[in-house]
Amino acid sequence: MATIADEINGLRDHSLQSLDDIHNFYTHTKQILRKHQIMMTMFPDFHQSVKNQETQQVLDDNNAFSSTQKYVDELRSATFQSMVMQFEGFYSDVFQLWYSYHPGNLAGQKVEFEDILEAPNKEDIIRKHIQTHVIGMAYTWIITWRSNLESHFKFTVSDERAAQIAEAKATRDIHAHNRGYVNQEYLRKTKNSARNAVGDYLDIPEDYYDKTWKMIKSLIGDIAEAVKKQKTR
């Protein structure tokens, strides 16, 4: 029978593998796109034309360079966003799992009478309540995530790591919701770790991309260890 430690290990391994997959997808797809640019640079006789039969858009000598660079930009932005979401998903899953083993931690909370009437059994009521509680935690994530890790698992996130995660999440938000351009909300979320000023485009250089990827991986590993230690206390 699986223990909470086994399940935490499973969550951790799945998240770490997904992060590797995201990085591989970025690196390998980018190389394919770059090879195309290099071919056109080194072999002037190399010509090709690709037509998207749905949009009728043609990729040929006239637009291949700019399109390729744009696709690399978008690929980096999209996979960076996936990385951050991977961490958020891991965080939620850990709490979901933790409460499913320790539902007594939510003992002081109230359950809607409607939920009781609709549930086939007690386990279902507990499962749904945990789910609702964890979704609620996700909404206040940016303010409470450090204190939640501290209070539940005695896991302290250093100021440096917290600033790095907050900045990465703010970068994700800017790329997802503001076309990559810095706004006041980004500055409010990142404080001293802001990388650009309002109105600037928020680049995602590869060193920054890799640093964030490594940081998220190490944080997931450390949180998993902390949760497992907490279980044995």
Next chain:
Amino acid sequence: MIDPATKKQLAVSADGDASPYIIVSLDVLKELEKILKDGNIRYWVDHEAISINQKPYLAVVNLSRNEDPKAVQQLIDRAA
């Protein structure tokens, strides 16, 4: 500045809303980086260089979208 690998002038490409970039051989990459650093230009180099059919390795130097591509081109031309 002429890149001996391509025998072409180093050119800043800036089309549409893609970030500006320069394709450069490893032979002149260090020289180009020095020019960019001295000019306080924000940039990064792709982590891989690519060679096709035993031709020289080429790398892509990405410029920040906040940089002015024309100004960077002038900087490179002046340095040459």
